[in-house]
Amino acid sequence: MSTAPVHRPVLRFAPSPTGLLHVGNARTALYNALLARREGGTFILRYDDTDTARSTRAFAEAIAQDLAWLGITPDRVERQSERLALYDAAAARLKALGRLYPAYETEEELETRRLSRRRRGLPPVYDRAALKLTAEDRARLEAEGRRPHWRFRLEGRPVAWDDLVRGRQSIDTAGLSDPVLVRADGSYLYTFTSVVDDIDMGVSHVIRGEDHVTNTAVQIEIIEALGGAVPVFGHHNLLTLPSGEGLSKRLGHLSLRALREEGQEALAVAALALFTGTSLAVEPAADLDALAARIDLAAISRAPARFDPADLAALTAGTLHLLPYPAVEARLAALGIGGGEAFWLAVRGNLATLKDAALWWRVVEGPVAPVIAPEDADFLAQAAALLPPLPWTGEVYADWLAALKPVSGRKGRALFHPLRAALTGAESGPELKALLPLIGRERAHARLNGAAA
Numbered sequence: 001m002s003t004a005p006v007h008r009p010v011l012r013f014a015p016s017p018t019g020l021l022h023v024g025n026a027r028t029a030l031y032n033a034l035l036a037r038r039e040g041g042t043f044i045l046r047y048d049d050t051d052t053a054r055s056t057r058a059f060a061e062a063i064a065q066d067l068a069w070l071g072i073t074p075d076r077v078e079r080q081s082e083r084l085a086l087y088d089a090a091a092a093r094l095k096a097l098g099r100l101y102p103a104y105e106t107e108e109e110l111e112t113r114r115l116s117r118r119r120r121g122l123p124p125v126y127d128r129a130a131l132k133l134t135a136e137d138r139a140r141l142e143a144e145g146r147r148p149h150w151r152f153r154l155e156g157r158p159v160a161w162d163d164l165v166r167g168r169q170s171i172d173t174a175g176l177s178d179p180v181l182v183r184a185d186g187s188y189l190y191t192f193t194s195v196v197d198d199i200d201m202g203v204s205h206v207i208r209g210e211d212h213v214t215n216t217a218v219q220i221e222i223i224e225a226l227g228g229a230v231p232v233f234g235h236h237n238l239l240t241l242p243s244g245e246g247l248s249k250r251l252g253h254l255s256l257r258a259l260r261e262e263g264q265e266a267l268a269v270a271a272l273a274l275f276t277g278t279s280l281a282v283e284p285a286a287d288l289d290a291l292a293a294r295i296d297l298a299a300i301s302r303a304p305a306r307f308d309p310a311d312l313a314a315l316t317a318g319t320l321h322l323l324p325y326p327a328v329e330a331r332l333a334a335l336g337i338g339g340g341e342a343f344w345l346a347v348r349g350n351l352a353t354l355k356d357a358a359l360w361w362r363v364v365e366g367p368v369a370p371v372i373a374p375e376d377a378d379f380l381a382q383a384a385a386l387l388p389p390l391p392w393t394g395e396v397y398a399d400w401l402a403a404l405k406p407v408s409g410r411k412g413r414a415l416f417h418p419l420r421a422a423l424t425g426a427e428s429g430p431e432l433k434a435l436l437p438l439i440g441r442e443r444a445h446a447r448l449n450g451a452a453a
């Protein structure tokens, strides 16, 4: 990270548990988790679950599972719903400083005022009428049964920061409404809780979507009012559907869950989520460290980027072709596929999804119905007779061909294709050199002689 030296950066991902994570959320999670990993820092998963009406435990669990699928294991997990005392204390501090003030307008009153300001050519920002209320005014309103919500009094000044993605940013908070930090029912808004937590948890870098840029100016003012250290910010572009439409957790767009169920590889989804909309090539990688090594926040473009699931198929295949056996061992076992490393190395280059390995495992294990053209039957019987004797060690396939070529007089396709069709029952597939030892002498012998085995 191109910032002032921070020895052990602290980063976080703060989703609301209100739906399944989509690839845009994954982009944010991955940038934070992988930068923490690369820089020897800490990665916090913090559920933004103060909105109790929409947040659920089940979605929180699904988020943890989907992150785990991507290979992300947080160093620390926190729930904002369990940290209310901290927010109460911070709100009390802001009130004591005169930076948090009660306001009593209803949503309808605010809307009427916004409309009237617009008609007069004024920006539709909050007019701070509540700041002029006297103690008697407030007592009268409360006697009417009104409960205040609480607004943060912005200083109304240019707030600038060096954004890791967007460069120098400056937003004049004079053009913004004083944000509501506490609702009338006493619940807190994300703008506030995330700042209080970032200070408390020592978050050093906040990487998030550019939907938060304006928020950042407001949040810097709040952090400064609370006497906290302002973290380094980076706002990446947002991912959209191929149509250009924005993604929503609540609407279930491009969820990690659905991509996983389709058989896409997590590392392929991660590569696409990280590098779509950057000047870097979207390439498959064999592990998260390889992806982390390539991250460059300055290479992220400013415009929203379309995430095209059609690109995933090639990336998933490309990823499988790179994966070493230990990375898939448990998944192959769960699919009932044996054959060990030799099998994996033989077939990985022919897979579109991992499940396809089962097809090749069936070819190895049998029974396979050999495909034999009548004109090849004698040649194949000859090939069966020339199969090297057991034990099969060393270059079985090369030895076999060396014996078969001169006696059959065949070469090229006329030699290889009938062998493949008889041994595998298929027109194409992994190299016979690698498959033959896995098929074994007994099955190979039977298949070359036309028997299903």
Ligand SMILES: Nc1ncnc2c1ncn2[C@@H]1O[C@H](COP(=O)(O)OP(=O)(O)OP(=O)(O)O)[C@@H](O)[C@H]1O
Residues within 6 Å of the ligand: 014, 015, 016, 017, 018, 019, 023, 024, 025, 027, 028, 207, 208, 209, 210, 211, 212, 237, 238, 239, 240, 246, 247, 248, 249, 250, 251
């Ligand atoms: N389309 C997107 N592309 C990239 N990042 C995104 C996208 N949408 C949200 N994010 C980022 O994901 C993180 C978590 O955000 P949040 O939980 O609010 O998700 P959301 O998808 O915006 O939510 P919802 O659809 O529930 O309003 C934020 O840092 C946000 O910037």
